[in-house]
């Protein structure tokens with residue numbers, strides 16, 4: 016049997032994966048590119064992004080302003096060389112997308128429209144109504160179709176990386192339609208597998224976001240960076256976790272507690288507030304404070320009994336009624352539809368119930384600014400990677416742009432690597448049997464099956480929320496680490512009772528659960544080791560930021576048996592010395 020061989024293989028058909036594929040096809044048409052995706056590419060999570068994508072475009076804005084907001088918002092954990100490069104390349108990427116057909120919304124004078132977004136002091140978020148991700152992904156997908164060298168493996172599930180002679184030289188995958196196991200060889204592999212919100216019980220993330228690529232890299236010896244930084248979005252629907260986009264607040268929506276008070280004025284969002292001053296900047300723009308601060312404010316309101324509580328759980332109100340029907344229909348039509356369909360509320364007439372929900376992983380596979388990981392031949396881009404431009408807290412609308420900037424860069428680097436290196440397809444093929452045996456062993460006698468998968472998953476998401484939620488402390492984090500130790504042992508023996516070949520979701524759920532446990536392990540142990548509060552990592556027992564000890568990236572290294580090793584890497588500081596996080600001025 017001969018196996019498929021490609022120059023570059025990309026795992027993931029979302030924004031980052033498709034941008035990488037196009038970059039390679041455009042600049043190196045002689046290379047063969049594979050895009051392997053466990054769902055049809057247009058079902059990748061990028062499609063659900065609503066609010067927009069940030070890049071400097073207006074005269075009153077500047078590249079330095081964008082850097083400044085990103086670095087301050089990230090609580091000085093961003094690598095500043097990466098941020099500068101990102102901000103410089105962002106406008107070019109979004110303009111390129113327009114040339115490929117992305118229908119950016121317009122100002123009345125025909126120029127690209129921008130909206131304000133949390134933590135950004137100047138409006139710079141480009142949008143396509145409130146379906147930005149849908150339009151961006153469509154644009155990338157249709158552009159990728161132009162290029163013959165891009166071969167797609169739609170609905171193929173990657174469960175292992177193949178490392179040969181110290182280089183990543185392919186993947187082991189399942190063709191879900193037939194259940195066939197297949198190794199695919201490649202000179203370079205790029206992970207673009209997205210985030211891991213599903214390791215928490217309450218998330219905006221699609222069911223496919225289980226940290227697959229993070230775990231694959233982690234197992235192959237690549238460290239996961241800054242995994243303790245998990246972003247809660249302040250406005251998800253209670254019950255489902257479905258996102259109500261920040262655009263609703265960008266367009267003027269306000270947050271009210273059960274007493275009808277705009278409670279954010281009672282919390283520190285980064286600017287000392289004189290509530291007697293009606294012109295104070297925080298009063299005007301408090302709903303657009305950074306996401307971590309807004310989510311923390313909800314926590315305190317709940318502690319003091321100021322939130323609604325009923326069968327839906329705890330929540331506050333997001334009120335957009337004052338915007339009027341015309342503006343709501345024009346600027347945030349999807350918010351109206353979502354609130355109607357999933358909360359039974361018409362936001363033209365009533366407030367929407369909302370609560371903080373896990374939304375985004377700032378951490379991920381450790382890469383340099385070229386998307387390269389420490390394992391030769393392995394690259395990563397998009398939400399599964401940590402470059403890092405997001406530091407301790409990502410600013411909304413930076414990540415769609417990140418997919419483009421770093422998807423393109425990772426594509427270019429992987430193409431260059433592929434031109435210089437060969438692939439040993441026979442050696443990759445010789446590993447096929449071992450990979451297949453691994454899956455077959457999951458079918459062996461032993462009766463765990465569906466029930467055990469659900470049970471372990473419930474135990475995992477409960478413990479991440481309990482120990483590593485909006486606020487953390489040592490005792491609870493240690494307890495979470497202990498539960499994860501037990502689950503790591505248990506998940507190894509997971510058995511699959513469903514023998515069907517076609518779309519065996521029990522098998523893929525079991526494999527995803529293993530990914531989730533590994534990802535959660537890196538998160539919990541990194542959080543337990545960081546004894547300070549910074550950005551999204553807030554410790555009740557260490558409430559201050561400690562730059563002397565912790566202005567460094569956490570690096571989690573997996574061990575097959577035993578706890579991961581956590582060490583640190585210095586943050587790159589160029590022009591922005593650490594300061595206080597302020598906004599609204």
Ligand SMILES: Cc1cc2nc3c(=O)[nH]c(=O)nc-3n(C[C@H](O)[C@H](O)[C@H](O)COP(=O)(O)OP(=O)(O)OC[C@H]3O[C@@H](n4cnc5c(N)ncnc54)[C@H](O)[C@@H]3O)c2cc1C
Pocket residue numbers: 026027028029030031032051052053054055056058059060061062063064065066067068069147148171172173174207208209210219220221223224227228258374375396397398399411412413414415416418
């Ligand atoms: C509801 C929502 C709204 C958002 N809104 C915004 C916004 O307005 N602005 C903004 O900047 N950001 C937003 N974000 C964040 C942003 O959309 C994501 O970070 C980004 O889209 C991730 O893109 P990606 O290409 O890295 O991964 P994804 O789009 O998640 O794609 C991952 C790909 O990897 C594939 N894959 C994963 N595992 C495997 C495997 N084992 N085998 C094979 N294939 C695999 C999947 O099939 C998929 O194709 C939002 C996120 C959510 C959840």
